[in-house]
Amino acid sequence: MALIVQKYGGTSVGSIEKIKNVAKRVIRFFNEGNQMVVVLSAMAGQTDRLIQLAHQVCDDPDRRELDVLMTTGEQVSVALFSMAVKSMGYDACSLLGFQVKIFTDDFYGKARIHNIDTTRIREELSQNRIVAVAGFQGIDPHGNLTTLGRGGSDTTAVALAAALKADICEIYTDVDGVYTTDPNICPKARRLPQISYDEMLEMASLGAKVLEIRAVEFAKKYNVPLHVRSSFKEEEGTMVVAETKDMERVVVSGVTYNKNEARITVRKVPDRPGTAAKIFDPLFDAGIVVDMIVQNASTQDITDLTFTVSKPDFKKAMELVRNVAEEIGASEVIGDDNISKVSIVGVGMRNHAGIAHRMFDVLASENINILMISTSEIKISCVIEEKYTELAVRVLHDAFGLDEEPKEE
Amino acid sequence: MALIVQKYGGTSVGSIEKIKNVAKRVIRFFNEGNQMVVVLSAMAGQTDRLIQLAHQVCDDPDRRELDVLMTTGEQVSVALFSMAVKSMGYDACSLLGFQVKIFTDDFYGKARIHNIDTTRIREELSQNRIVAVAGFQGIDPHGNLTTLGRGGSDTTAVALAAALKADICEIYTDVDGVYTTDPNICPKARRLPQISYDEMLEMASLGAKVLEIRAVEFAKKYNVPLHVRSSFKEEEGTMVVAETKDMERVVVSGVTYNKNEARITVRKVPDRPGTAAKIFDPLFDAGIVVDMIVQNASTQDITDLTFTVSKPDFKKAMELVRNVAEEIGASEVIGDDNISKVSIVGVGMRNHAGIAHRMFDVLASENINILMISTSEIKISCVIEEKYTELAVRVLHDAFGLDEEPKEE
Numbered sequence: 001m002a003l004i005v006q007k008y009g010g011t012s013v014g015s016i017e018k019i020k021n022v023a024k025r026v027i028r029f030f031n032e033g034n035q036m037v038v039v040l041s042a043m044a045g046q047t048d049r050l051i052q053l054a055h056q057v058c059d060d061p062d063r064r065e066l067d068v069l070m071t072t073g074e075q076v077s078v079a080l081f082s083m084a085v086k087s088m089g090y091d092a093c094s095l096l097g098f099q100v101k102i103f104t105d106d107f108y109g110k111a112r113i114h115n116i117d118t119t120r121i122r123e124e125l126s127q128n129r130i131v132a133v134a135g136f137q138g139i140d141p142h143g144n145l146t147t148l149g150r151g152g153s154d155t156t157a158v159a160l161a162a163a164l165k166a167d168i169c170e171i172y173t174d175v176d177g178v179y180t181t182d183p184n185i186c187p188k189a190r191r192l193p194q195i196s197y198d199e200m201l202e203m204a205s206l207g208a209k210v211l212e213i214r215a216v217e218f219a220k221k222y223n224v225p226l227h228v229r230s231s232f233k234e235e236e237g238t239m240v241v242a243e244t245k246d247m248e249r250v251v252v253s254g255v256t257y258n259k260n261e262a263r264i265t266v267r268k269v270p271d272r273p274g275t276a277a278k279i280f281d282p283l284f285d286a287g288i289v290v291d292m293i294v295q296n297a298s299t300q301d302i303t304d305l306t307f308t309v310s311k312p313d314f315k316k317a318m319e320l321v322r323n324v325a326e327e328i329g330a331s332e333v334i335g336d337d338n339i340s341k342v343s344i345v346g347v348g349m350r351n352h353a354g355i356a357h358r359m360f361d362v363l364a365s366e367n368i369n370i371l372m373i374s375t376s377e378i379k380i381s382c383v384i385e386e387k388y389t390e391l392a393v394r395v396l397h398d399a400f401g402l403d404e405e406p407k408e409e
Numbered sequence: 410m411a412l413i414v415q416k417y418g419g420t421s422v423g424s425i426e427k428i429k430n431v432a433k434r435v436i437r438f439f440n441e442g443n444q445m446v447v448v449l450s451a452m453a454g455q456t457d458r459l460i461q462l463a464h465q466v467c468d469d470p471d472r473r474e475l476d477v478l479m480t481t482g483e484q485v486s487v488a489l490f491s492m493a494v495k496s497m498g499y500d501a502c503s504l505l506g507f508q509v510k511i512f513t514d515d516f517y518g519k520a521r522i523h524n525i526d527t528t529r530i531r532e533e534l535s536q537n538r539i540v541a542v543a544g545f546q547g548i549d550p551h552g553n554l555t556t557l558g559r560g561g562s563d564t565t566a567v568a569l570a571a572a573l574k575a576d577i578c579e580i581y582t583d584v585d586g587v588y589t590t591d592p593n594i595c596p597k598a599r600r601l602p603q604i605s606y607d608e609m610l611e612m613a614s615l616g617a618k619v620l621e622i623r624a625v626e627f628a629k630k631y632n633v634p635l636h637v638r639s640s641f642k643e644e645e646g647t648m649v650v651a652e653t654k655d656m657e658r659v660v661v662s663g664v665t666y667n668k669n670e671a672r673i674t675v676r677k678v679p680d681r682p683g684t685a686a687k688i689f690d691p692l693f694d695a696g697i698v699v700d701m702i703v704q705n706a707s708t709q710d711i712t713d714l715t716f717t718v719s720k721p722d723f724k725k726a727m728e729l730v731r732n733v734a735e736e737i738g739a740s741e742v743i744g745d746d747n748i749s750k751v752s753i754v755g756v757g758m759r760n761h762a763g764i765a766h767r768m769f770d771v772l773a774s775e776n777i778n779i780l781m782i783s784t785s786e787i788k789i790s791c792v793i794e795e796k797y798t799e800l801a802v803r804v805l806h807d808a809f810g811l812d813e814e815p816k817e818e
């Protein structure tokens with residue numbers, strides 16, 4: 001008998017019919033002798049509906065009250081799901097964040113889980129009940145409702161799996177696993193049977209929308225095996241697990257891209273201590289996240305500084321940087337939002353030399369100009385002109401042989 | 410400085426615009442130096458939407474889970490209201506049933522309040538906050554969500570007012586008070602400036618849809634002064650208060666009617682002990698509530714037995730009674746669902762003789778036949794043919810001078 005935590009996203013519970021299907025699937029697992037804890041998101045569309053209501057009240061709704069509003073979405077899902085299970089002749093019980101006792105800090109809208117009391121869940125499981133937990137929500141030390149931010153239900157599921165020492169945490173979504181790249185761009189994209197936490201983290205932060213980063217971080221920290229799979233298909237998806245020796249044989253596991261960045265170059269910046277701070281401080285103060293930063297080696301104490309921000313922040317960032325540029329004596333500020341970032345990810349890179357060189361060669365062979373480069377231990381990212389994104393993804397996917405199953409050595 | 414509990418019904422918070430208006434009204438009271446606790450219902454239409462969702466899952470949704478679902482309606486209201494208040498520059502805080510700590514029994518769907526912990530509310534009030542409490546909901550001893558049944562938000566408001574020893578409990582609704590009779594039937598109907606708890610209870614159970622009976626019972630028990638008024642007008646409504654000497658001067662306070670009953674007559678019932686039980690037991694077992702019961706004086710040990718049930722129960726009741734009639738040797742069972750019950754209510758009846766007689770005279774003068782009569786200390790009800798309902802209400806209203814302000818003696 002295994003203890004399984006399953007999470008179903010908004011699309012998977014997007015209608016009463018779909019909720020009934022999820023109930024049937026969960027009952028099947030239950031009938032195989034497993035203890036089932038099911039984490040549900042709000043029905044697709046509901047979260048948007050609630051946000052819209054709040055914004056009809058005022059432009060900047062109070063964060064505490066926004067969380068009180070938003071948590072109703074998941075509450076509706078778990079109630080309907082539990083009704084469905086019961087109407088099929090099995091026992092079920094819905095639990096909200098405050099009933100499980102999922103304790104968080106009080107950062108409304110993006111609270112972090114501090115700890116989870118598993119007493120009530122274990123009690124319900126011991127009564128042979130299927131337990132449905134509302135995702136995305138918790139309570140702060142004063143009993144106020146909180147939400148965990150984007151992808152919060154993934155985090156709820158992983159945190160519950162960790163707290164319950166579950167055998168596995170299955171994330172059901174509308175895609176059937178993690179692919180070597182976006183199948184919409186590259187028809188040869190192949191579903192990965194498994195991937196390491198670190199690779200998944202890089203893939204998630206680079207634009208693959210399968211799992212939320214915080215959930216993966218949590219899974220890595222507590223070593224929770226994740227299974228990403230489709231709620232509309234029966235076949236297995238992708239296991240996200242701790243890195244094994246075996247994984248290092250594969251040099252590149254995936255190619256990702258992100259079209260949501262824009263590039264800002266500050267030309268002829270006097271290379272003095274404190275100049276970078278002067279440029280970036282106003283951005284940080286405005287809550288603008290800077291991703292890549294590149295500074296050329298300075299010539300005659302003058303240098304060019306280039307960095308990227310997300311596209312929605314681009315206009316505001318240009319404005320802030322232009323203000324500073326004059327002050328520090330830079331010659332000009334150039335902005336470009338027709339860029340994208342293409343990356344290759346793989347734990348195998350740690351032990352294989354020349355991967356970056358090969359990536360640059362592949363792009364060059366298609367006359368794709370590289371505008372910026374940044375690297376980590378297990379990924380290499382190149383900023384290129386946006387129009388070459390799809391081409392770059394396809395040629396990299398081919399060049400690193402991602403369409404083929406890795407050969408046994 | 411007064412402590413005021415206000416309750417706003419579903420129509421009063423039926424749109425974002427209306428919620429903002431309620432916020433403005435509450436702020437005005439707050440600015441006059443009052444501590445404000447506001448109980449809100451679900452936005453009009455939401456409760457029906459949720460019930461519909463549940464019935465799409467199955468015909469008879471689990472009661473515990475139905476309560477989990479239903480409570481989201483009021484949760485949305487208090488969140489949006491608190492956002493509105495805050496956006497207007499005042500501090501507010503929403504509290505759900507489990508946060509206030511409104512403890513109930515575990516009769517899901519129609520739970521009764523056991524006790525209310527006022528600590529959290531007092532804490533928020535002392536911070537100069539307007540407190541918005543979700544109506545209709547509580548938690549049972551195991552922390553499960555419960556709802557209080559129809560009109561539950563009225564009960565929440567009155568119970569909170571009692572627990573907080575509030576100076577007054579104002580019930581805002583879409584009518585502007587309690588009238589001498591239904592203004593839709595009788596244009597001369599006059600709004601009562603005040604009415605006693607007992608009269609209100611008779612009016613409520615006889616068909617006036619202003620306040621839920623349980624809320625009035627609660628108010629009477631804890632002597633909470635109620636003020637029923639409109640959320641769309643400024644003028645005062647009706648005070649529902651403990652009976653005063655002064656009230657007895659008025660003989661009849663109101664005329665009510667109820668078209669939702671049907672009459673069943675069992676002819677020639679052998680007048681033996683246990684016969685009545687044989688007729689009514691199957692009805693009780695089927696959960697059918699019998700309202701009026703009349704038994705004629707028996708002639709030659711044979712009697713006629715007449716009683717009323719609500720219209721939706723009529724068919725089922727006829728079926729059950731017909732089964733028994735044969736068994737007990739009654740001659741026939743006659744049903745009639747073209748009836749209505751017209752009543753006059755007033756605490757002054759206790760000290761005035763001949764009121765019943767006058768009522769019968771008034772109806773007779775219009776050739777309205779009285780089919781059944783029942784009386785209590787402060788009301789007289791007559792069952793008549795349904796088609797005469799409006800006429801009867803108008804002539805009674807006139808005859809007892811209800812269109813005129815009571816004269817000072």
